[in-house]
Amino acid sequence: MGEFDLIDRFFKRPVTRNVLGIGDDCALLAPAPGMQLAVSSDMLVEGRHFLSTVDPEKLGHKALAVNLSDLAACGAKPLAFTLALSMQHADPQWLEPFSRGLLALADAHACELVGGDTTRGPLNICITVFGEVPQGQAILRSGAKAGDDIYVSGNVGDARVALEVFRGTLSLGEAAFHVARARMETPTPRVELGQSLRGIASAAIDVSDGLLGDLRHVLRASGVGATIETASCAGLMSAASRTALDAQRQLDYVLAGGDDYELVFTAPASRRDAVMRASRDTGTPVTRIGRIESGAGLQLLDAQGQPFDRGYTSFDHFA
Amino acid sequence: MGEFDLIDRFFKRPVTRNVLGIGDDCALLAPAPGMQLAVSSDMLVEGRHFLSTVDPEKLGHKALAVNLSDLAACGAKPLAFTLALSMQHADPQWLEPFSRGLLALADAHACELVGGDTTRGPLNICITVFGEVPQGQAILRSGAKAGDDIYVSGNVGDARVALEVFRGTLSLGEAAFHVARARMETPTPRVELGQSLRGIASAAIDVSDGLLGDLRHVLRASGVGATIETASCAGLMSAASRTALDAQRQLDYVLAGGDDYELVFTAPASRRDAVMRASRDTGTPVTRIGRIESGAGLQLLDAQGQPFDRGYTSFDHFA
Structure with missing residues (x-):
């Protein structure tokens, strides 16, 4: 399975809350008038943030959960996220449950996957999440x-x-x-x-x-x-x-x-x-x-x- | 050198174009009225995207350059970026030139480092970049x-x-x-x-x-x-x-x-x-x-x- 096939199969979905999702050089977000955009990034590394034996579906959940938690701490409402994924093999047996766990939590918060990157390398999951918060109301x-x-x-x-x-x-x-x-x-x-x-x-x-x-x-x-x-x-x-x-x-x-x-x-x-x-x-x-x-x-x-x-x-x- | 020391020493700088930078759970961006936010992520892995012998200053430049290139392809003006960095050691001899190369290119485009993550693991650099583009004018x-x-x-x-x-x-x-x-x-x-x-x-x-x-x-x-x-x-x-x-x-x-x-x-x-x-x-x-x-x-x-x-x-x- 090639890079673009795996993106199409496991990660690419239509967006409704954002202007443009996966498939171009950039995604496009349009925060509502009066809203500021809260942004946070977390990187999860195998052996440090999760055990190599972890259920991929749970790992998908957790990778997004730790990012949504940062939005929560600021009082922001989830809007979108990007996923950069480095892995040694494009294994559908792993990608299917991983994406299922990830996207189930995303759906629960109407947080759309809008872009990212996939590459070969040691397993590393880097998510950047975006949320909306009314101007001046972020909890710091x-x-x-x-x-x-x-x-x-x-x-x-x-x-x-x-x-x-x-x-x-x-x-x-x-x-x-x-x-x-x-x-x-x-x-x-x-x-x-x-x-x-x-x-x-x-x-x-x-x-x-x-x-x-x-x-x-x-x-x-x-x-x-x-x-x-x-x-x-x-x-x-x-x-x-x-x-x-x-x-x-x-x-x-x-x-x-x-x-x-x-x-x-x-x-x-x-x-x-x-x-x-x-x-x-x-x-x-x-x-x-x-x-x-x-x-x-x-x-x-x-x-x-x-x-x-x-x-x-x-x-x-x-x- | 601890995690927060290295962030303070090499990466934390005041922001002027964005509302809130490094140091809270989220950064805060406020795109100007009528602007959409263009977002792109690229992950660079040692041995695949760069040689282990590369000059860290040049690597810092390239890690941001490949992301700015995605903004360029959409016609967006750079605004901010996050950096998630996994590395085996917090080595000032590497971090100093890396951050210098990274921030020099960032300064050349008035693109502010607003947040990110640092962790221990195989060398991996994940940057997510944000740019502004007038509504409906992104080049797709x-x-x-x-x-x-x-x-x-x-x-x-x-x-x-x-x-x-x-x-x-x-x-x-x-x-x-x-x-x-x-x-x-x-x-x-x-x-x-x-x-x-x-x-x-x-x-x-x-x-x-x-x-x-x-x-x-x-x-x-x-x-x-x-x-x-x-x-x-x-x-x-x-x-x-x-x-x-x-x-x-x-x-x-x-x-x-x-x-x-x-x-x-x-x-x-x-x-x-x-x-x-x-x-x-x-x-x-x-x-x-x-x-x-x-x-x-x-x-x-x-x-x-x-x-x-x-x-x-x-x-x-x-x-």
């Missing part, structure tokens, strides 16, 4: 203010639990592993929640490198500090995963596990009702875990309100 | 009409000559190799010419896989055929390269060499003066090489006007 990392509440969406920690099972450092019953593995392999980008938080959240980021590590980016960009009540974080991991871990390791994976693709965001205490409404309206659980402080630094409090330090660091590809 | 592959002239910009064939020298199938004097190697390593995207051809050219594509192969994409998209007067193509290769090749091999590399990043475009015969003016105004040589025909197929004519066939095919990563 830099807007957190002292006194704001800190929230996290959904579930964090389970993706790391699954990774540790694959690594052999942890064992888990079949049912519990099924739950954790789904969190690692098919994360749910919080696209609807992100849009609902426009005008409510003061700052947001998506959790990819670890909850505290990513929160630190918000603190740095906003010039503030934070206090985290770790007791309120206990329920963020699924009950099934918790059964296999002591309390310390539970907390470690919740606060610094990584690969979660949830949103951590801040909002003024006066907007608690609005946050809960956004959570309810979008069917996305949201947990309040702490508060933004005027002084620098990130302080962890135990169940008794006493400060402690575990030296959590964020994932860094080159550290 | 599908607009060629019977009777239109066919033109090609600048020089084609030299990049392939340089590749063959590296492959050891050809030897060339030092001065001639210098010229050809520059064509392979630091191609000039025809950004100004592309914009000047808006409203003049009926169709365009950039030459990356070979002149005839890429022209065939235009013919297919436009539902037309073409006649090429190969005698008019002789001068497309540099005089220095021609000295080392017999006439047949010269023609082979001109028509099917690849990696040229010139524009092949069509325009009504009534617009010859306008084409020449665009060529002169942008300082870009343009050569008329044939004509669009109503019947399907691509016919080559020799210097005596006799048809011949050499079975030229286009480069295909998976054929």
Whole structure:
């Protein structure tokens, strides 16, 4: 199968929300008047971001999910994406499920594949995603203010639990592993929640490198500090995963596990009702875990309100 | 050097033409009213698109040049780009010249680096580029009409000559190799010419896989055929390269060499003066090489006007 055949067979589809899709030198997008275009790129490399044994359909889902998660963190509505794909062979047995998983998630968000590139080489998936956000309404990392509440969406920690099972450092019953593995392999980008938080959240980021590590980016960009009540974080991991871990390791994976693709965001205490409404309206659980402080630094409090330090660091590809 | 340090040191710069650059979950672009956004992605893999021994500064230039060339083919004005970079080590000795070459070309076109990703893995450079084009004025592959002239910009064939020298199938004097190697390593995207051809050219594509192969994409998209007067193509290769090749091999590399990043475009015969003016105004040589025909197929004519066939095919990563 040649390069253009594989594009036609697995990736080329008519566009309706965008002006021009696959098949020319460029795609053409036309954001509606008054809209800004939010853009994000993520590159997934075999052996680093996914295991070589992963189900290609799930990999297709995840490759787009991690990009949609960036749009969600800005409150943008998905519009289109490009896919650049390097692979050693043009294998229909792999491409068919990969494109199926990718395009199913794309369809769920009306996010059209408009272009990209295919080439031979070590397996590498690079997606650039585009979303619309009304002018001046993007939720940035830099807007957190002292006194704001800190929230996290959904579930964090389970993706790391699954990774540790694959690594052999942890064992888990079949049912519990099924739950954790789904969190690692098919994360749910919080696209609807992100849009609902426009005008409510003061700052947001998506959790990819670890909850505290990513929160630190918000603190740095906003010039503030934070206090985290770790007791309120206990329920963020699924009950099934918790059964296999002591309390310390539970907390470690919740606060610094990584690969979660949830949103951590801040909002003024006066907007608690609005946050809960956004959570309810979008069917996305949201947990309040702490508060933004005027002084620098990130302080962890135990169940008794006493400060402690575990030296959590964020994932860094080159550290 | 960590991931965020290397981004800060080599890639993060303030943006002026775009709303938000590197440092948040998304970049924000705001195309001017009435403008559409042209988008293109190209992925470059070590050993396939460039030699491992290439000067990183030249590689930085080329990685962006091949993307700008796609904007040029659509007549779009460069606006911004994202860079996703996978590499085995965060080596400042490589990153410094790479970013220098990349950003020098970006600055020459006021094209701002607004975001991206860095990760560890086999060397892979994925750039997605954004340009503006007035609504409805993008030059597409599908607009060629019977009777239109066919033109090609600048020089084609030299990049392939340089590749063959590296492959050891050809030897060339030092001065001639210098010229050809520059064509392979630091191609000039025809950004100004592309914009000047808006409203003049009926169709365009950039030459990356070979002149005839890429022209065939235009013919297919436009539902037309073409006649090429190969005698008019002789001068497309540099005089220095021609000295080392017999006439047949010269023609082979001109028509099917690849990696040229010139524009092949069509325009009504009534617009010859306008084409020449665009060529002169942008300082870009343009050569008329044939004509669009109503019947399907691509016919080559020799210097005596006799048809011949050499079975030229286009480069295909998976054929």
